[in-house]
Amino acid sequence: MSLADSDRELVVSELGREPTPAEAALFENLWSEHCAYRSSRPLLSAFESDGEQVVVGPGDDAAVVALPESDGEGEGDERTYVTMGIESHNHPSYVDPFDGAATGVGGIVRDTLSMGAYPIALTDSLYFGEFDREHSKYLFEGVVEGISHYGNCIGVPTVGGSVDFHPDYEGNPLVNVACVGLTNEERLVTAEAQEPGNKLVLVGNATGRDGLGGASFASEDLAEDAETEDRPAVQVGDPYAEKLLIEANEVLVEEGLVESARDLGAAGLGGASSEMVAKGGLGAHIELERVHQREPNMNALEILLAESQERMCYEIEPDNVDRVREIAERFDLGCSVIGEVTDGNYVCTFEDEPGDRETVVDVDAHFLGEGAPMNDLAVDEPAQPDTDLPDVDPEAAVDAVLSSPNTASKRWVYRQYDHEVGVRTSVGPGDDAAIVAIRESGQGLAISAGAAPNWTSVAPREGARAIALENATNVAAKGATPLAAVDCLNGGNPEKPDVYGGFTAIVDGLAEMCETLSTPVVGGNVSLYNDSATGPIPPTPTLALVGVKDGYDAPPLSVDADAGGELLLVGDLGLESSDARLGGSEYLARFDGSDRFPALPDDPAAFVETLATVANADATAAVHDVSHGGLAVSLAEMVTDDAGLAVTLEADDPAGALFHEQPGRALIQTGAPEDVREAFAGVAPVVSLGTVTDDGTLAASVGDRTISLEAAEIRDLRSTIDAELE
Template sequence: MTLAESDRERVVGELGRDPTRAEAALFENLWSEHCAYRSSLPLLSAFDSESEDVVVGPGDDAAVVEVGDGLYATFGVESHNHPSYVDPFDGAATGVGGIVRDTLSMGAYPVALADCLYFGGFEREHSRYLLEGVVEGISHYGNAIGVPTVGGSTAFHEGYEGNPLVNVACVGLLTPDRLVTAEAQRPGNRLVLVGNSTGRDGLGGASFASEDLAEDAETEDRPAVQVGDPYAEKRLIEANEELIDAGLVQSARDLGAAGLGGASSELVAKGHLGCEIDLNAVHQREPGMNATEILLAESQERMVYEVAPENVDAVREVAAKFDLGCSDIGEVTGDGQYVCGFDGDVVVDAPAEFLADGAPLNDLPMTEPETPATDYDLPALDEAFETVVANPNTASKRWVYRQYDHEVGARTAVRPGEDGAVLALHELADAAGGAMATSNGDGREDGDTGGDVADAPGLALAAGANPNWTACEPYAGAYATAVENATNLAAVGADPVAAVDCLNGGNPEKPDVYGGFGAIVDGLADGCRDLSVPVVGGNVSLYNDSEAGPIPPTPTLAMLGTTDGVDAPGSALAGDGTLLLVGDHDETLGGSELLAEFGGSDAFPDVSENAGDVVATLGAVAGDDTTTAVHDVSDGGLAVTLAETITADAGADVSAPSTEALFSEAPGRAVIETTDPEGVKAAFDGVATVVELGASDASGTLTLTTGDETAAYDHAEIVAFRETIAAAMD
């Protein structure tokens, strides 16, 4: 990829001369789709990003929201899609490292990760190869740096065969006095590079991420993939803590896309300032690097800090303590020019804001997606149940999340396997005089919600998207994604506070692809707005096309919520209660796993217009002492939800009006096991429909009846159906 002719003409017009080689490469990367959002930025104004809880919104390395009196949380998400296809281990690992450094740059300590992964058909050997490498990369990096991976999602769809998606979210915690931003503060301050030495790995990563994947990408594009060192990242985390504690940092930015050139130019441009950088001063691990390589290498585990001149030596001492490289590379200036010198020559001299923000936006045509027709044949109940429950999209993801350390840090109160994760906010518990215990449970499939914990405030996290939904109808599927994540939080008793999105699409130059992408933006924005959840940041990844075609438009959403306590009811049945389905019902099958398995088409189900009220009511009911289990209805529909609640000691006898009712994936619904069904009905009166499904018992068997069909399965049979992924991967 080279600087487009129209862009070159724009640069020449601004500079009054031809760009140098280093300038041309810098503009090419910073003006790429990956960095400049040239095709997506015109659409992103659809999102609402403000609320009384939002401290820092979109535009910084991570968003910041208030989650308690005197406590902030940082929240961010990023993609590492192309690198994870070329090199699944390093691509996924460095995706984790990058989002963690975004957290550090705000002055926060990272406390939780969530990964959302999308692969081609599970039956394909190549998809399983990518799955294995990506999960290994995430676990290797996250476990080594001591940040728990507590949630996420894993989905399989033919549209990802040539272009998997790896989206990673991170949550950090800080107090208000520790907050820093990526906005340079004052001329005369120094720019100090701390962390690993700079090599040639990851060169051109930003421009690589803005191209379709070619057939030979796994070999030809490998140099564009960064190589991570989690042990250096762990030292950087601790060094960052010490630098923030000592008040040595004026502003900060992590080195991600476009490397040093991207981080430093964006830092000073955001402050309407400039800088002068000596590229020879950058500590390097490879001899003979030229100016362009030093500027654009995406070597990992590096941060650039703005530091007062009198504090540079103190920063050096902290870096040396943690065995990290440290270079005083330049000075913040007040003239707005971004200037880089190398070997005695000026190799870059351009207005910082023009470099960072001057890329022209694209005005692309789009074709509106069509609504699918209703055309399908239903299988028998037993065939439908056994096939859908065993599908990799609805089967147990234990093989994935058991490779992640989700307990490190002693915060995880509700573990992976439930609708949402819950982290204990020790800081707020300590402030209230409480004590916090850690959990010892094993997740939903053991019927354990995480062990006994003290009644302390919590932070809940849910993340994911369903490609079947948005492939069916992009707008409705994206709207449903917002509702689904909010419902997951409500199921663990949390109130949604904020969301970040990772918007993944194909080549925007194709009108139908861009139309689908525009529809997921609008659907997600409208859904979050109707839920009163601000979208405070995110990431856009386009050009996810390959020889296999474009990916389904994929609006990964991560949503953060707060809880009064951390003792959520869990989804495993207690075995002695009434089962209620709450939420407005719709038997439409569009986007369902049933149709994905058996063929046919249908429109996507309607979403309740008062989904926000449903979510709020569900969150309140989940905290009642009479509520013994809550589980949302999503992938696979009611049938899969019920299957996931059965244990060896608890079963249920359920009647449903039709097969469609069991397998529709209409969002905003949940199954509640309660000893006070009339109380639940009263709570939802005027809010949503409540349907009595039947009763739970001690049988360990799920019995389903629809019309004249009945199917029954004991716990052991259901577990066997759901072990699809583990059976193939172990």
Template sequence: MSLADSDRELVVEELDREPTPAEAALFENLWSEHCAYRSSRPLLSAFDSEGEQVVVGPGDDAAVVALPGSEEGGADEGTTYITMGIESHNHPSYVDPFDGAATGVGGIVRDTLSMGAYPIALADSLYFGEFDREHSKYLFEGVVEGISHYGNCIGVPTVAGSVDFHPDYEGNPLVNVACVGLTTEDRLVTAEAQKPGNKLVLVGNGTGRDGLGGASFASEDLSEDAETEDRPAVQVGDPYTEKLLIEANEQLVDEGLIQSARDLGAAGLGGASSELVAKGGLGADIELERVHQREPNMNALEILLAESQERMCYEIEPENVDRVREIAERFDLGCSVIGEVTEGNYTCTFNGETVVDVDGHFLGEGAPMNDLPSEAPEQPETDLPDVDLEDAFDAVVSSPSTASKQWVYRQYDHEVGVRTSVGPGDDAAIIAVREASAEPRRGNSESSRPSEDEVFRDSADESSGDSREIGQGLAISAGAAPNWTTAAPYEGAKAIALENATNVAAKGATPLAAVDCLNGGNPEKPDVYGGFEGIVDGLADMCATLEAPVVGGNVSLYNDSVAGPIPPTPTLAMVGTKDGYDAPPLAVTADTDGDSRLLLVGDVGLESDEPRLGGAEYLAQFDGSDAFPELPDDPAALVETLADVANDDATLAVHDVSHGGLAVALAEMVTDDAGLEVSIPATESADDPANAAAAALFHEQPGRALIQTESPEAIREAFDGVAPVVELGSATDDGRLAIDVGGRTIATDAAAIRERRATIERELE
């Protein structure tokens, strides 16, 4: 590790002396791109992070959002809040896929704990190189195993996410993990130190040498030999200790013992403790030798910067320190009183020698921002493949990026906590949330765990129509679309935001807020930085249009390797709310009487001679290129109307149309008991009927949905002036899918579709 010359000059000027080795290392890590956002912060003001529902926005360990109407429920502990956070563990997951991914889960869960919240759901979005590459499979299997192991052990359900394969992730995979937590107004904790004289208490695992320099490691391109040379920068997780920490934290919050908190992540103890006190405009005196350690003979720099997992730093009033010790001992956790909050500098001593003495605000906020050149990305030319329609259907439906992800999510315990009403594999997950007064007290005994009856009210409660009795459903959608943002960073990012909102609306929920994980390559390359600017602006513009504030997030740059930069990848995790937790299914219902119809809300793709296939999996499969599709004129009205329609009694099924277009969406709706007969209208005026048919079947304009309804006229009326509605056909009871598109017919059945979509299982089992 070494501090850049230009940064060293600023530090020397501020300190009026040369920094000590510990100070230099601390500045290097806290002024790294990973911690200081030196290249991205100038762009982030584009996001609208405010709203009446926003309690804590960007800048804390996690955002806090009030659930609509929860203050009216008479809760004993005040308004019900959710916390939202997202982080990346990209470089560590390349070097060590199991531990890299596992500790990513652990870190985002501790961010949730530091806000006084209990974690209730996880969503992971994963991006790898081409699936037929052995190294990609190795990384993929290791990452999924790491996520499942850690999440399952700590008892937090993984309910949503995405998996994409793209050749440009071969040298640098992405692992983005989001967490949603639950708390109340009276239990809220922040990362802002409160008062001089309060003690700083470290609770959790012993400190070791793992993860040293992790923040600076995450701020550099991956080298060719990163898997061996950078292994010490990867943390090692212990989910069983994390589970104890979750429950201990809950006890500390229950008893009101925490004044402020910060989890130990990037830059370890130095990062957490300095940020905690600086945020409150205060300082600290820390004695590093007091830190409980699991390895002998650690020096000051190692204690300060090690990123050992499962550790929390708490600000505790002096009279409550003994009680904190008792709770830590009860949960078999280490506990050290390492110092106290002061009105002066941030100082650290080691065996009586001062090794750090700096202004906390300068340490945390003094890094200069980068002013980088950027180049706007070039628009792709139109180069459409000449492929048989049925062959194209087979290729797109069986592509690893659009195929079934059951191999992934069946390894996750998505029902632990008995809150999951709709799990992974659907457009969005739905988690049950009730009023705080009805929440069971959590603790260390089985009797404190909620039963299924406590979480899911019976039908008699729901029929009463009292949403305060039945609680709320929290819909969660997360992901990005590298094909879209490769073709058009700005338009593709707008489409990703709309896609996640459509997923939420398809389950009958209205978008509430979002967090983002902005992944890019080396920002010092003008074309890469131009693409990154595009995804920031695109995501910001669409979220503002949807009135879904972006309340927090993470930036991960320097995702570059000898294989080249990753696609600009703006992962978005969005939540929405609805009364109750029922939702229309994704699959169609068999209909022998013919009372229902299947409708498409949105553009069929044949209204003009322009096929608009840019970013489609169809083009990725056959090396084509094209302009990105236009987006709907009024996306906010479309999302709101779709949510209303999804909750209508006449609606039998709803499915978002996105990756793979109508081909994949229709295939996913068919079951052994229910099939579909559909006809996609074609215009005779198309100059190229074959390309027109391909556009209809495979284009991926977001903001579209398939709806099975017993009242098609009501759907048309609801979307009048909002989006076109086209009747495609009807459901059957034979499990067959028959698609007529422009006079060309594709016929298959549920068993054959299931076989096509089992691409990942076939290769890995």
């Protein structure tokens, strides 16, 4: 680790002296891109983060939003708060897929704990190189195993997410994990230190040497030898200790013992403790040798910056310290009183030998946390793609797109996750959105998470707008209204103007659509320098969006033969060649074509609101959004062994009608088609596609061609991942 020359000059000017080795390392980590957002913070003001539902916005460990008043019957007397957080563990998951992904889960769960919340649901959005490459499959299997092991052990259900394969992730996969928790006004805790004289108490696992320099490691391109050379920067997780920490935190919060809290993540104890006191405009005095350790002869810098997992830093009133110790002992967790909050500088001392105490850090906490200068980087506007459309037989194209790893079933992934632990999951993985039951308020919380690298690699700004609309459509298809979102903005090396141009575009696009949808972006994470010898990743704006509805029930994705009625498409069909643009589609990815990205609906907010209303109507039997893979994939996904579809598309452009991926569209099986048309009048076109049958076959007449697939054939085509890995 080394502090950049320009940063060192700034630090020397502020301190009036050369920094100590520990100070230099602390500045190097806390001023890294990973912690300070030096290249991205100037852009993030584009996001609208306010709203009457927002209790705690960006800047804390997790955001907090209040659920609206419910017409349902809840079990609690207080208004329910939901916490939302998301983080990336990209570089660690390349170096060590299992531990890198597992500790990503652990970190976002502790972010939830630090707000006084109990974690109730996880999502994971994963991005890898092409599926047919052995290294991609190795990373994929290891990451999924790490997530499932950690999440299952701690008893927090993984209820949704996404998986994408794209050649530009070959040298740098992405692992983005989001967590939702529950709390209320009385339980709410923040990371803002409250009062000089309060004690700083470290609770959890002992500190070792793992994860040293993790923040700086995450702020540089991956080298070709990263899998061996950077392994010490990867943390090692212990989910059983995390489960104990979850339950201990619950007792501490219930008893009102916590004044402020921060989990130990990037930059370890130094990061957590300095940020906590800086938020309160205060300082601290920490005696580093008091930290409980699991390895002998650790020096001050190692204790300060190690990113050992399953640790929390609490601000505790002096009279409550003994009770905190009792609770920690009850849960077999380590507990150290490491110092106290002060009204001075952030000071760390270390006694290596009895009577030989040295001051290793003495800096202004605010300067340490906020003093990093922002980068002023060049921007190249993303280029627009040419139109080069392949000529492919429609039946062959349907088979190819259905069997693509991107649109194929992800059952191999989510069957490894315990998505029902906690008995809140009403709708689990494999649907448009998950729903977890918030019994405290009698409401269902719909959760959708993901991005679309095919979209944002072709059109970063429009693709990002489409991602926001797609996630909102997912929750609306379950009858929920969008409430709030958090984002994980992933990009390559921002010092490259074309890369930074793409990153800037996804920020603008995501911000624009979220504001259009009146969905505040209440928090998030930025991960840059996702660049390797194989090149930069596509700009990837993962969005985790939650919506809310009264009750926990939702229309299914699959059609129901007994319900009868019509199958309607709400949104642009693309019957004529001029209507559909295939840019970003899986169809073009399979057949090496290119095109402009499709235009988005004129009034996306009205579409989402109307879809949620229609989804909750008594006459609605099934709802499924249309996006990845286009209409062909969505129709196939609705078919079961007992229920099929007979549809007709009078299209002069079969490929456009079947495969364009404009979001903001949905398929609706309804017994009251006129009611649906009336609801969407002036909002979106409504087209009758056909009827539901009882033969378990998708029979689609497209122009002068007929495509027929039985449910078993569809399952076989969509089992690409299962067939390869099981």
